[in-house]
Amino acid sequence: MPLASAASTPAEACGSGFREIDHHDLPLGTVYLFYNGSDNCVVTWKNSYSGTPTIVSAGIQLADQPSTKVSDSGSDYKYYAGPVKISAGGKCIQWDGEAQKPGNVATIDNYWKSGSSHCG
Numbered sequence: 001m002p003l004a005s006a007a008s009t010p011a012e013a014c015g016s017g018f019r020e021i022d023h024h025d026l027p028l029g030t031v032y033l034f035y036n037g038s039d040n041c042v043v044t045w046k047n048s049y050s051g052t053p054t055i056v057s058a059g060i061q062l063a064d065q066p067s068t069k070v071s072d073s074g075s076d077y078k079y080y081a082g083p084v085k086i087s088a089g090g091k092c093i094q095w096d097g098e099a100q101k102p103g104n105v106a107t108i109d110n111y112w113k114s115g116s117s118h119c120g
Contacts, residue, residue, distance in 0.1 A: 006079055006080075007043075007080070010030075010032040010034075010043040010045045010080065011032075011034060013041075013043045013045075013080060013082055013083045014034045014036075014041035014043060014082075014083045014085070015036075015041075015083070017036040017037070018034035018035065018036045018039075018041050019034060019035060019036070020032055020033070020034055021033055021034065021035045021118065022117075022118065024097070024112050024114070026044075026047075026097070026098065026099050026110055026111075026112055027048075027099075027109060027110055028046060028047060028048040028049065028054075028099040028100065028101065028110055029044055029045055029046045029047050029048070029056070029080075029097070029098075029099030029110075030044070030045050030047060031043075031044045031058065031095065031096065031097030031112060032044070032045060033060075033095050033118065035118075038087060038089065039085045039086065039087050039088075040060055040085065040086055040087075040088055040093055040095070040118070041060075041082070041083045041084070041085045042058045042059065042060045042082055042083065042084050042085075042095045042096075042097065043058055043080055043081070043082035043083050043084075044056055044057060044058040044080060044081045044082060044097030044098065044099055045079070045080045045099075046077075046078075046079055046080060046099050047099070048099070048101075049101065049102055050078070050079055051078050051079070052078065052102050053075070053076040053077065053078055053102070054075070054076075054077065054078075054099065054100050054101060054102050055073070055074070055075045055077070055098065055099075055100035055106055056073065056074065056077040056080065056081040056097075056098065056099050056100070057071060057072065057073030057074075057081050057096070057097055057098045057111075058071065058072050058073070058080075058081040058082035058083070058084050058096075058097045059071035059072075059073075059084060059095065059096045059097065059113075060084050060085070060086045060093060060094070060095045060096075061086065061093065061094050061095075062086070062088055062091050062092070062093060062094075063091065063092035063093055063094050063116035063117075063119075064094075064116065068086065070084045070085065070086055071084055072084050073098075081097065082097075088118075089120075090120060091119065092116040092117060092118065092119035093114075093116075093117060093118050093119075094113060094114050094115065094116060094117070095113075095114050095117075096111070096112060096113035096114065097111075097112060098110050098111035098112070
């Protein structure tokens with residue numbers, strides 16, 4: 001059985017109909033937030049060490065409700081983490097991501113989490 005091919009852009013990772021509504025730049029990547037009219041989608045895209053296995057993560061949750069968190073993370077991701085999606089109609093969300101250097105040594109400078117945002 002063939003493996004699914006990797007996305008060539010962050011938007012492609014989320015799928016058809018998603019448009020970028022926000023992003024946050026990290027030292028080694030970018031955390032993207034997309035929306036399609038009903039669902040939010042997060043992808044963390046590596047800008048450095050692309051093709052080299054590193055720790056990368058993407059997460060999203062309803063604001064201040066950690067039990068709703070949907071995340072994707074790994075220590076051997078070569079290009080991006082995600083997509084992770086949540087339906088949040090009428091509610092605020094929090095979204096996060098990280099992109100680390102090779103060697104499985106995580107530093108806080110390469111991680112970011114939003115406050116409560118994108119309500120509605």
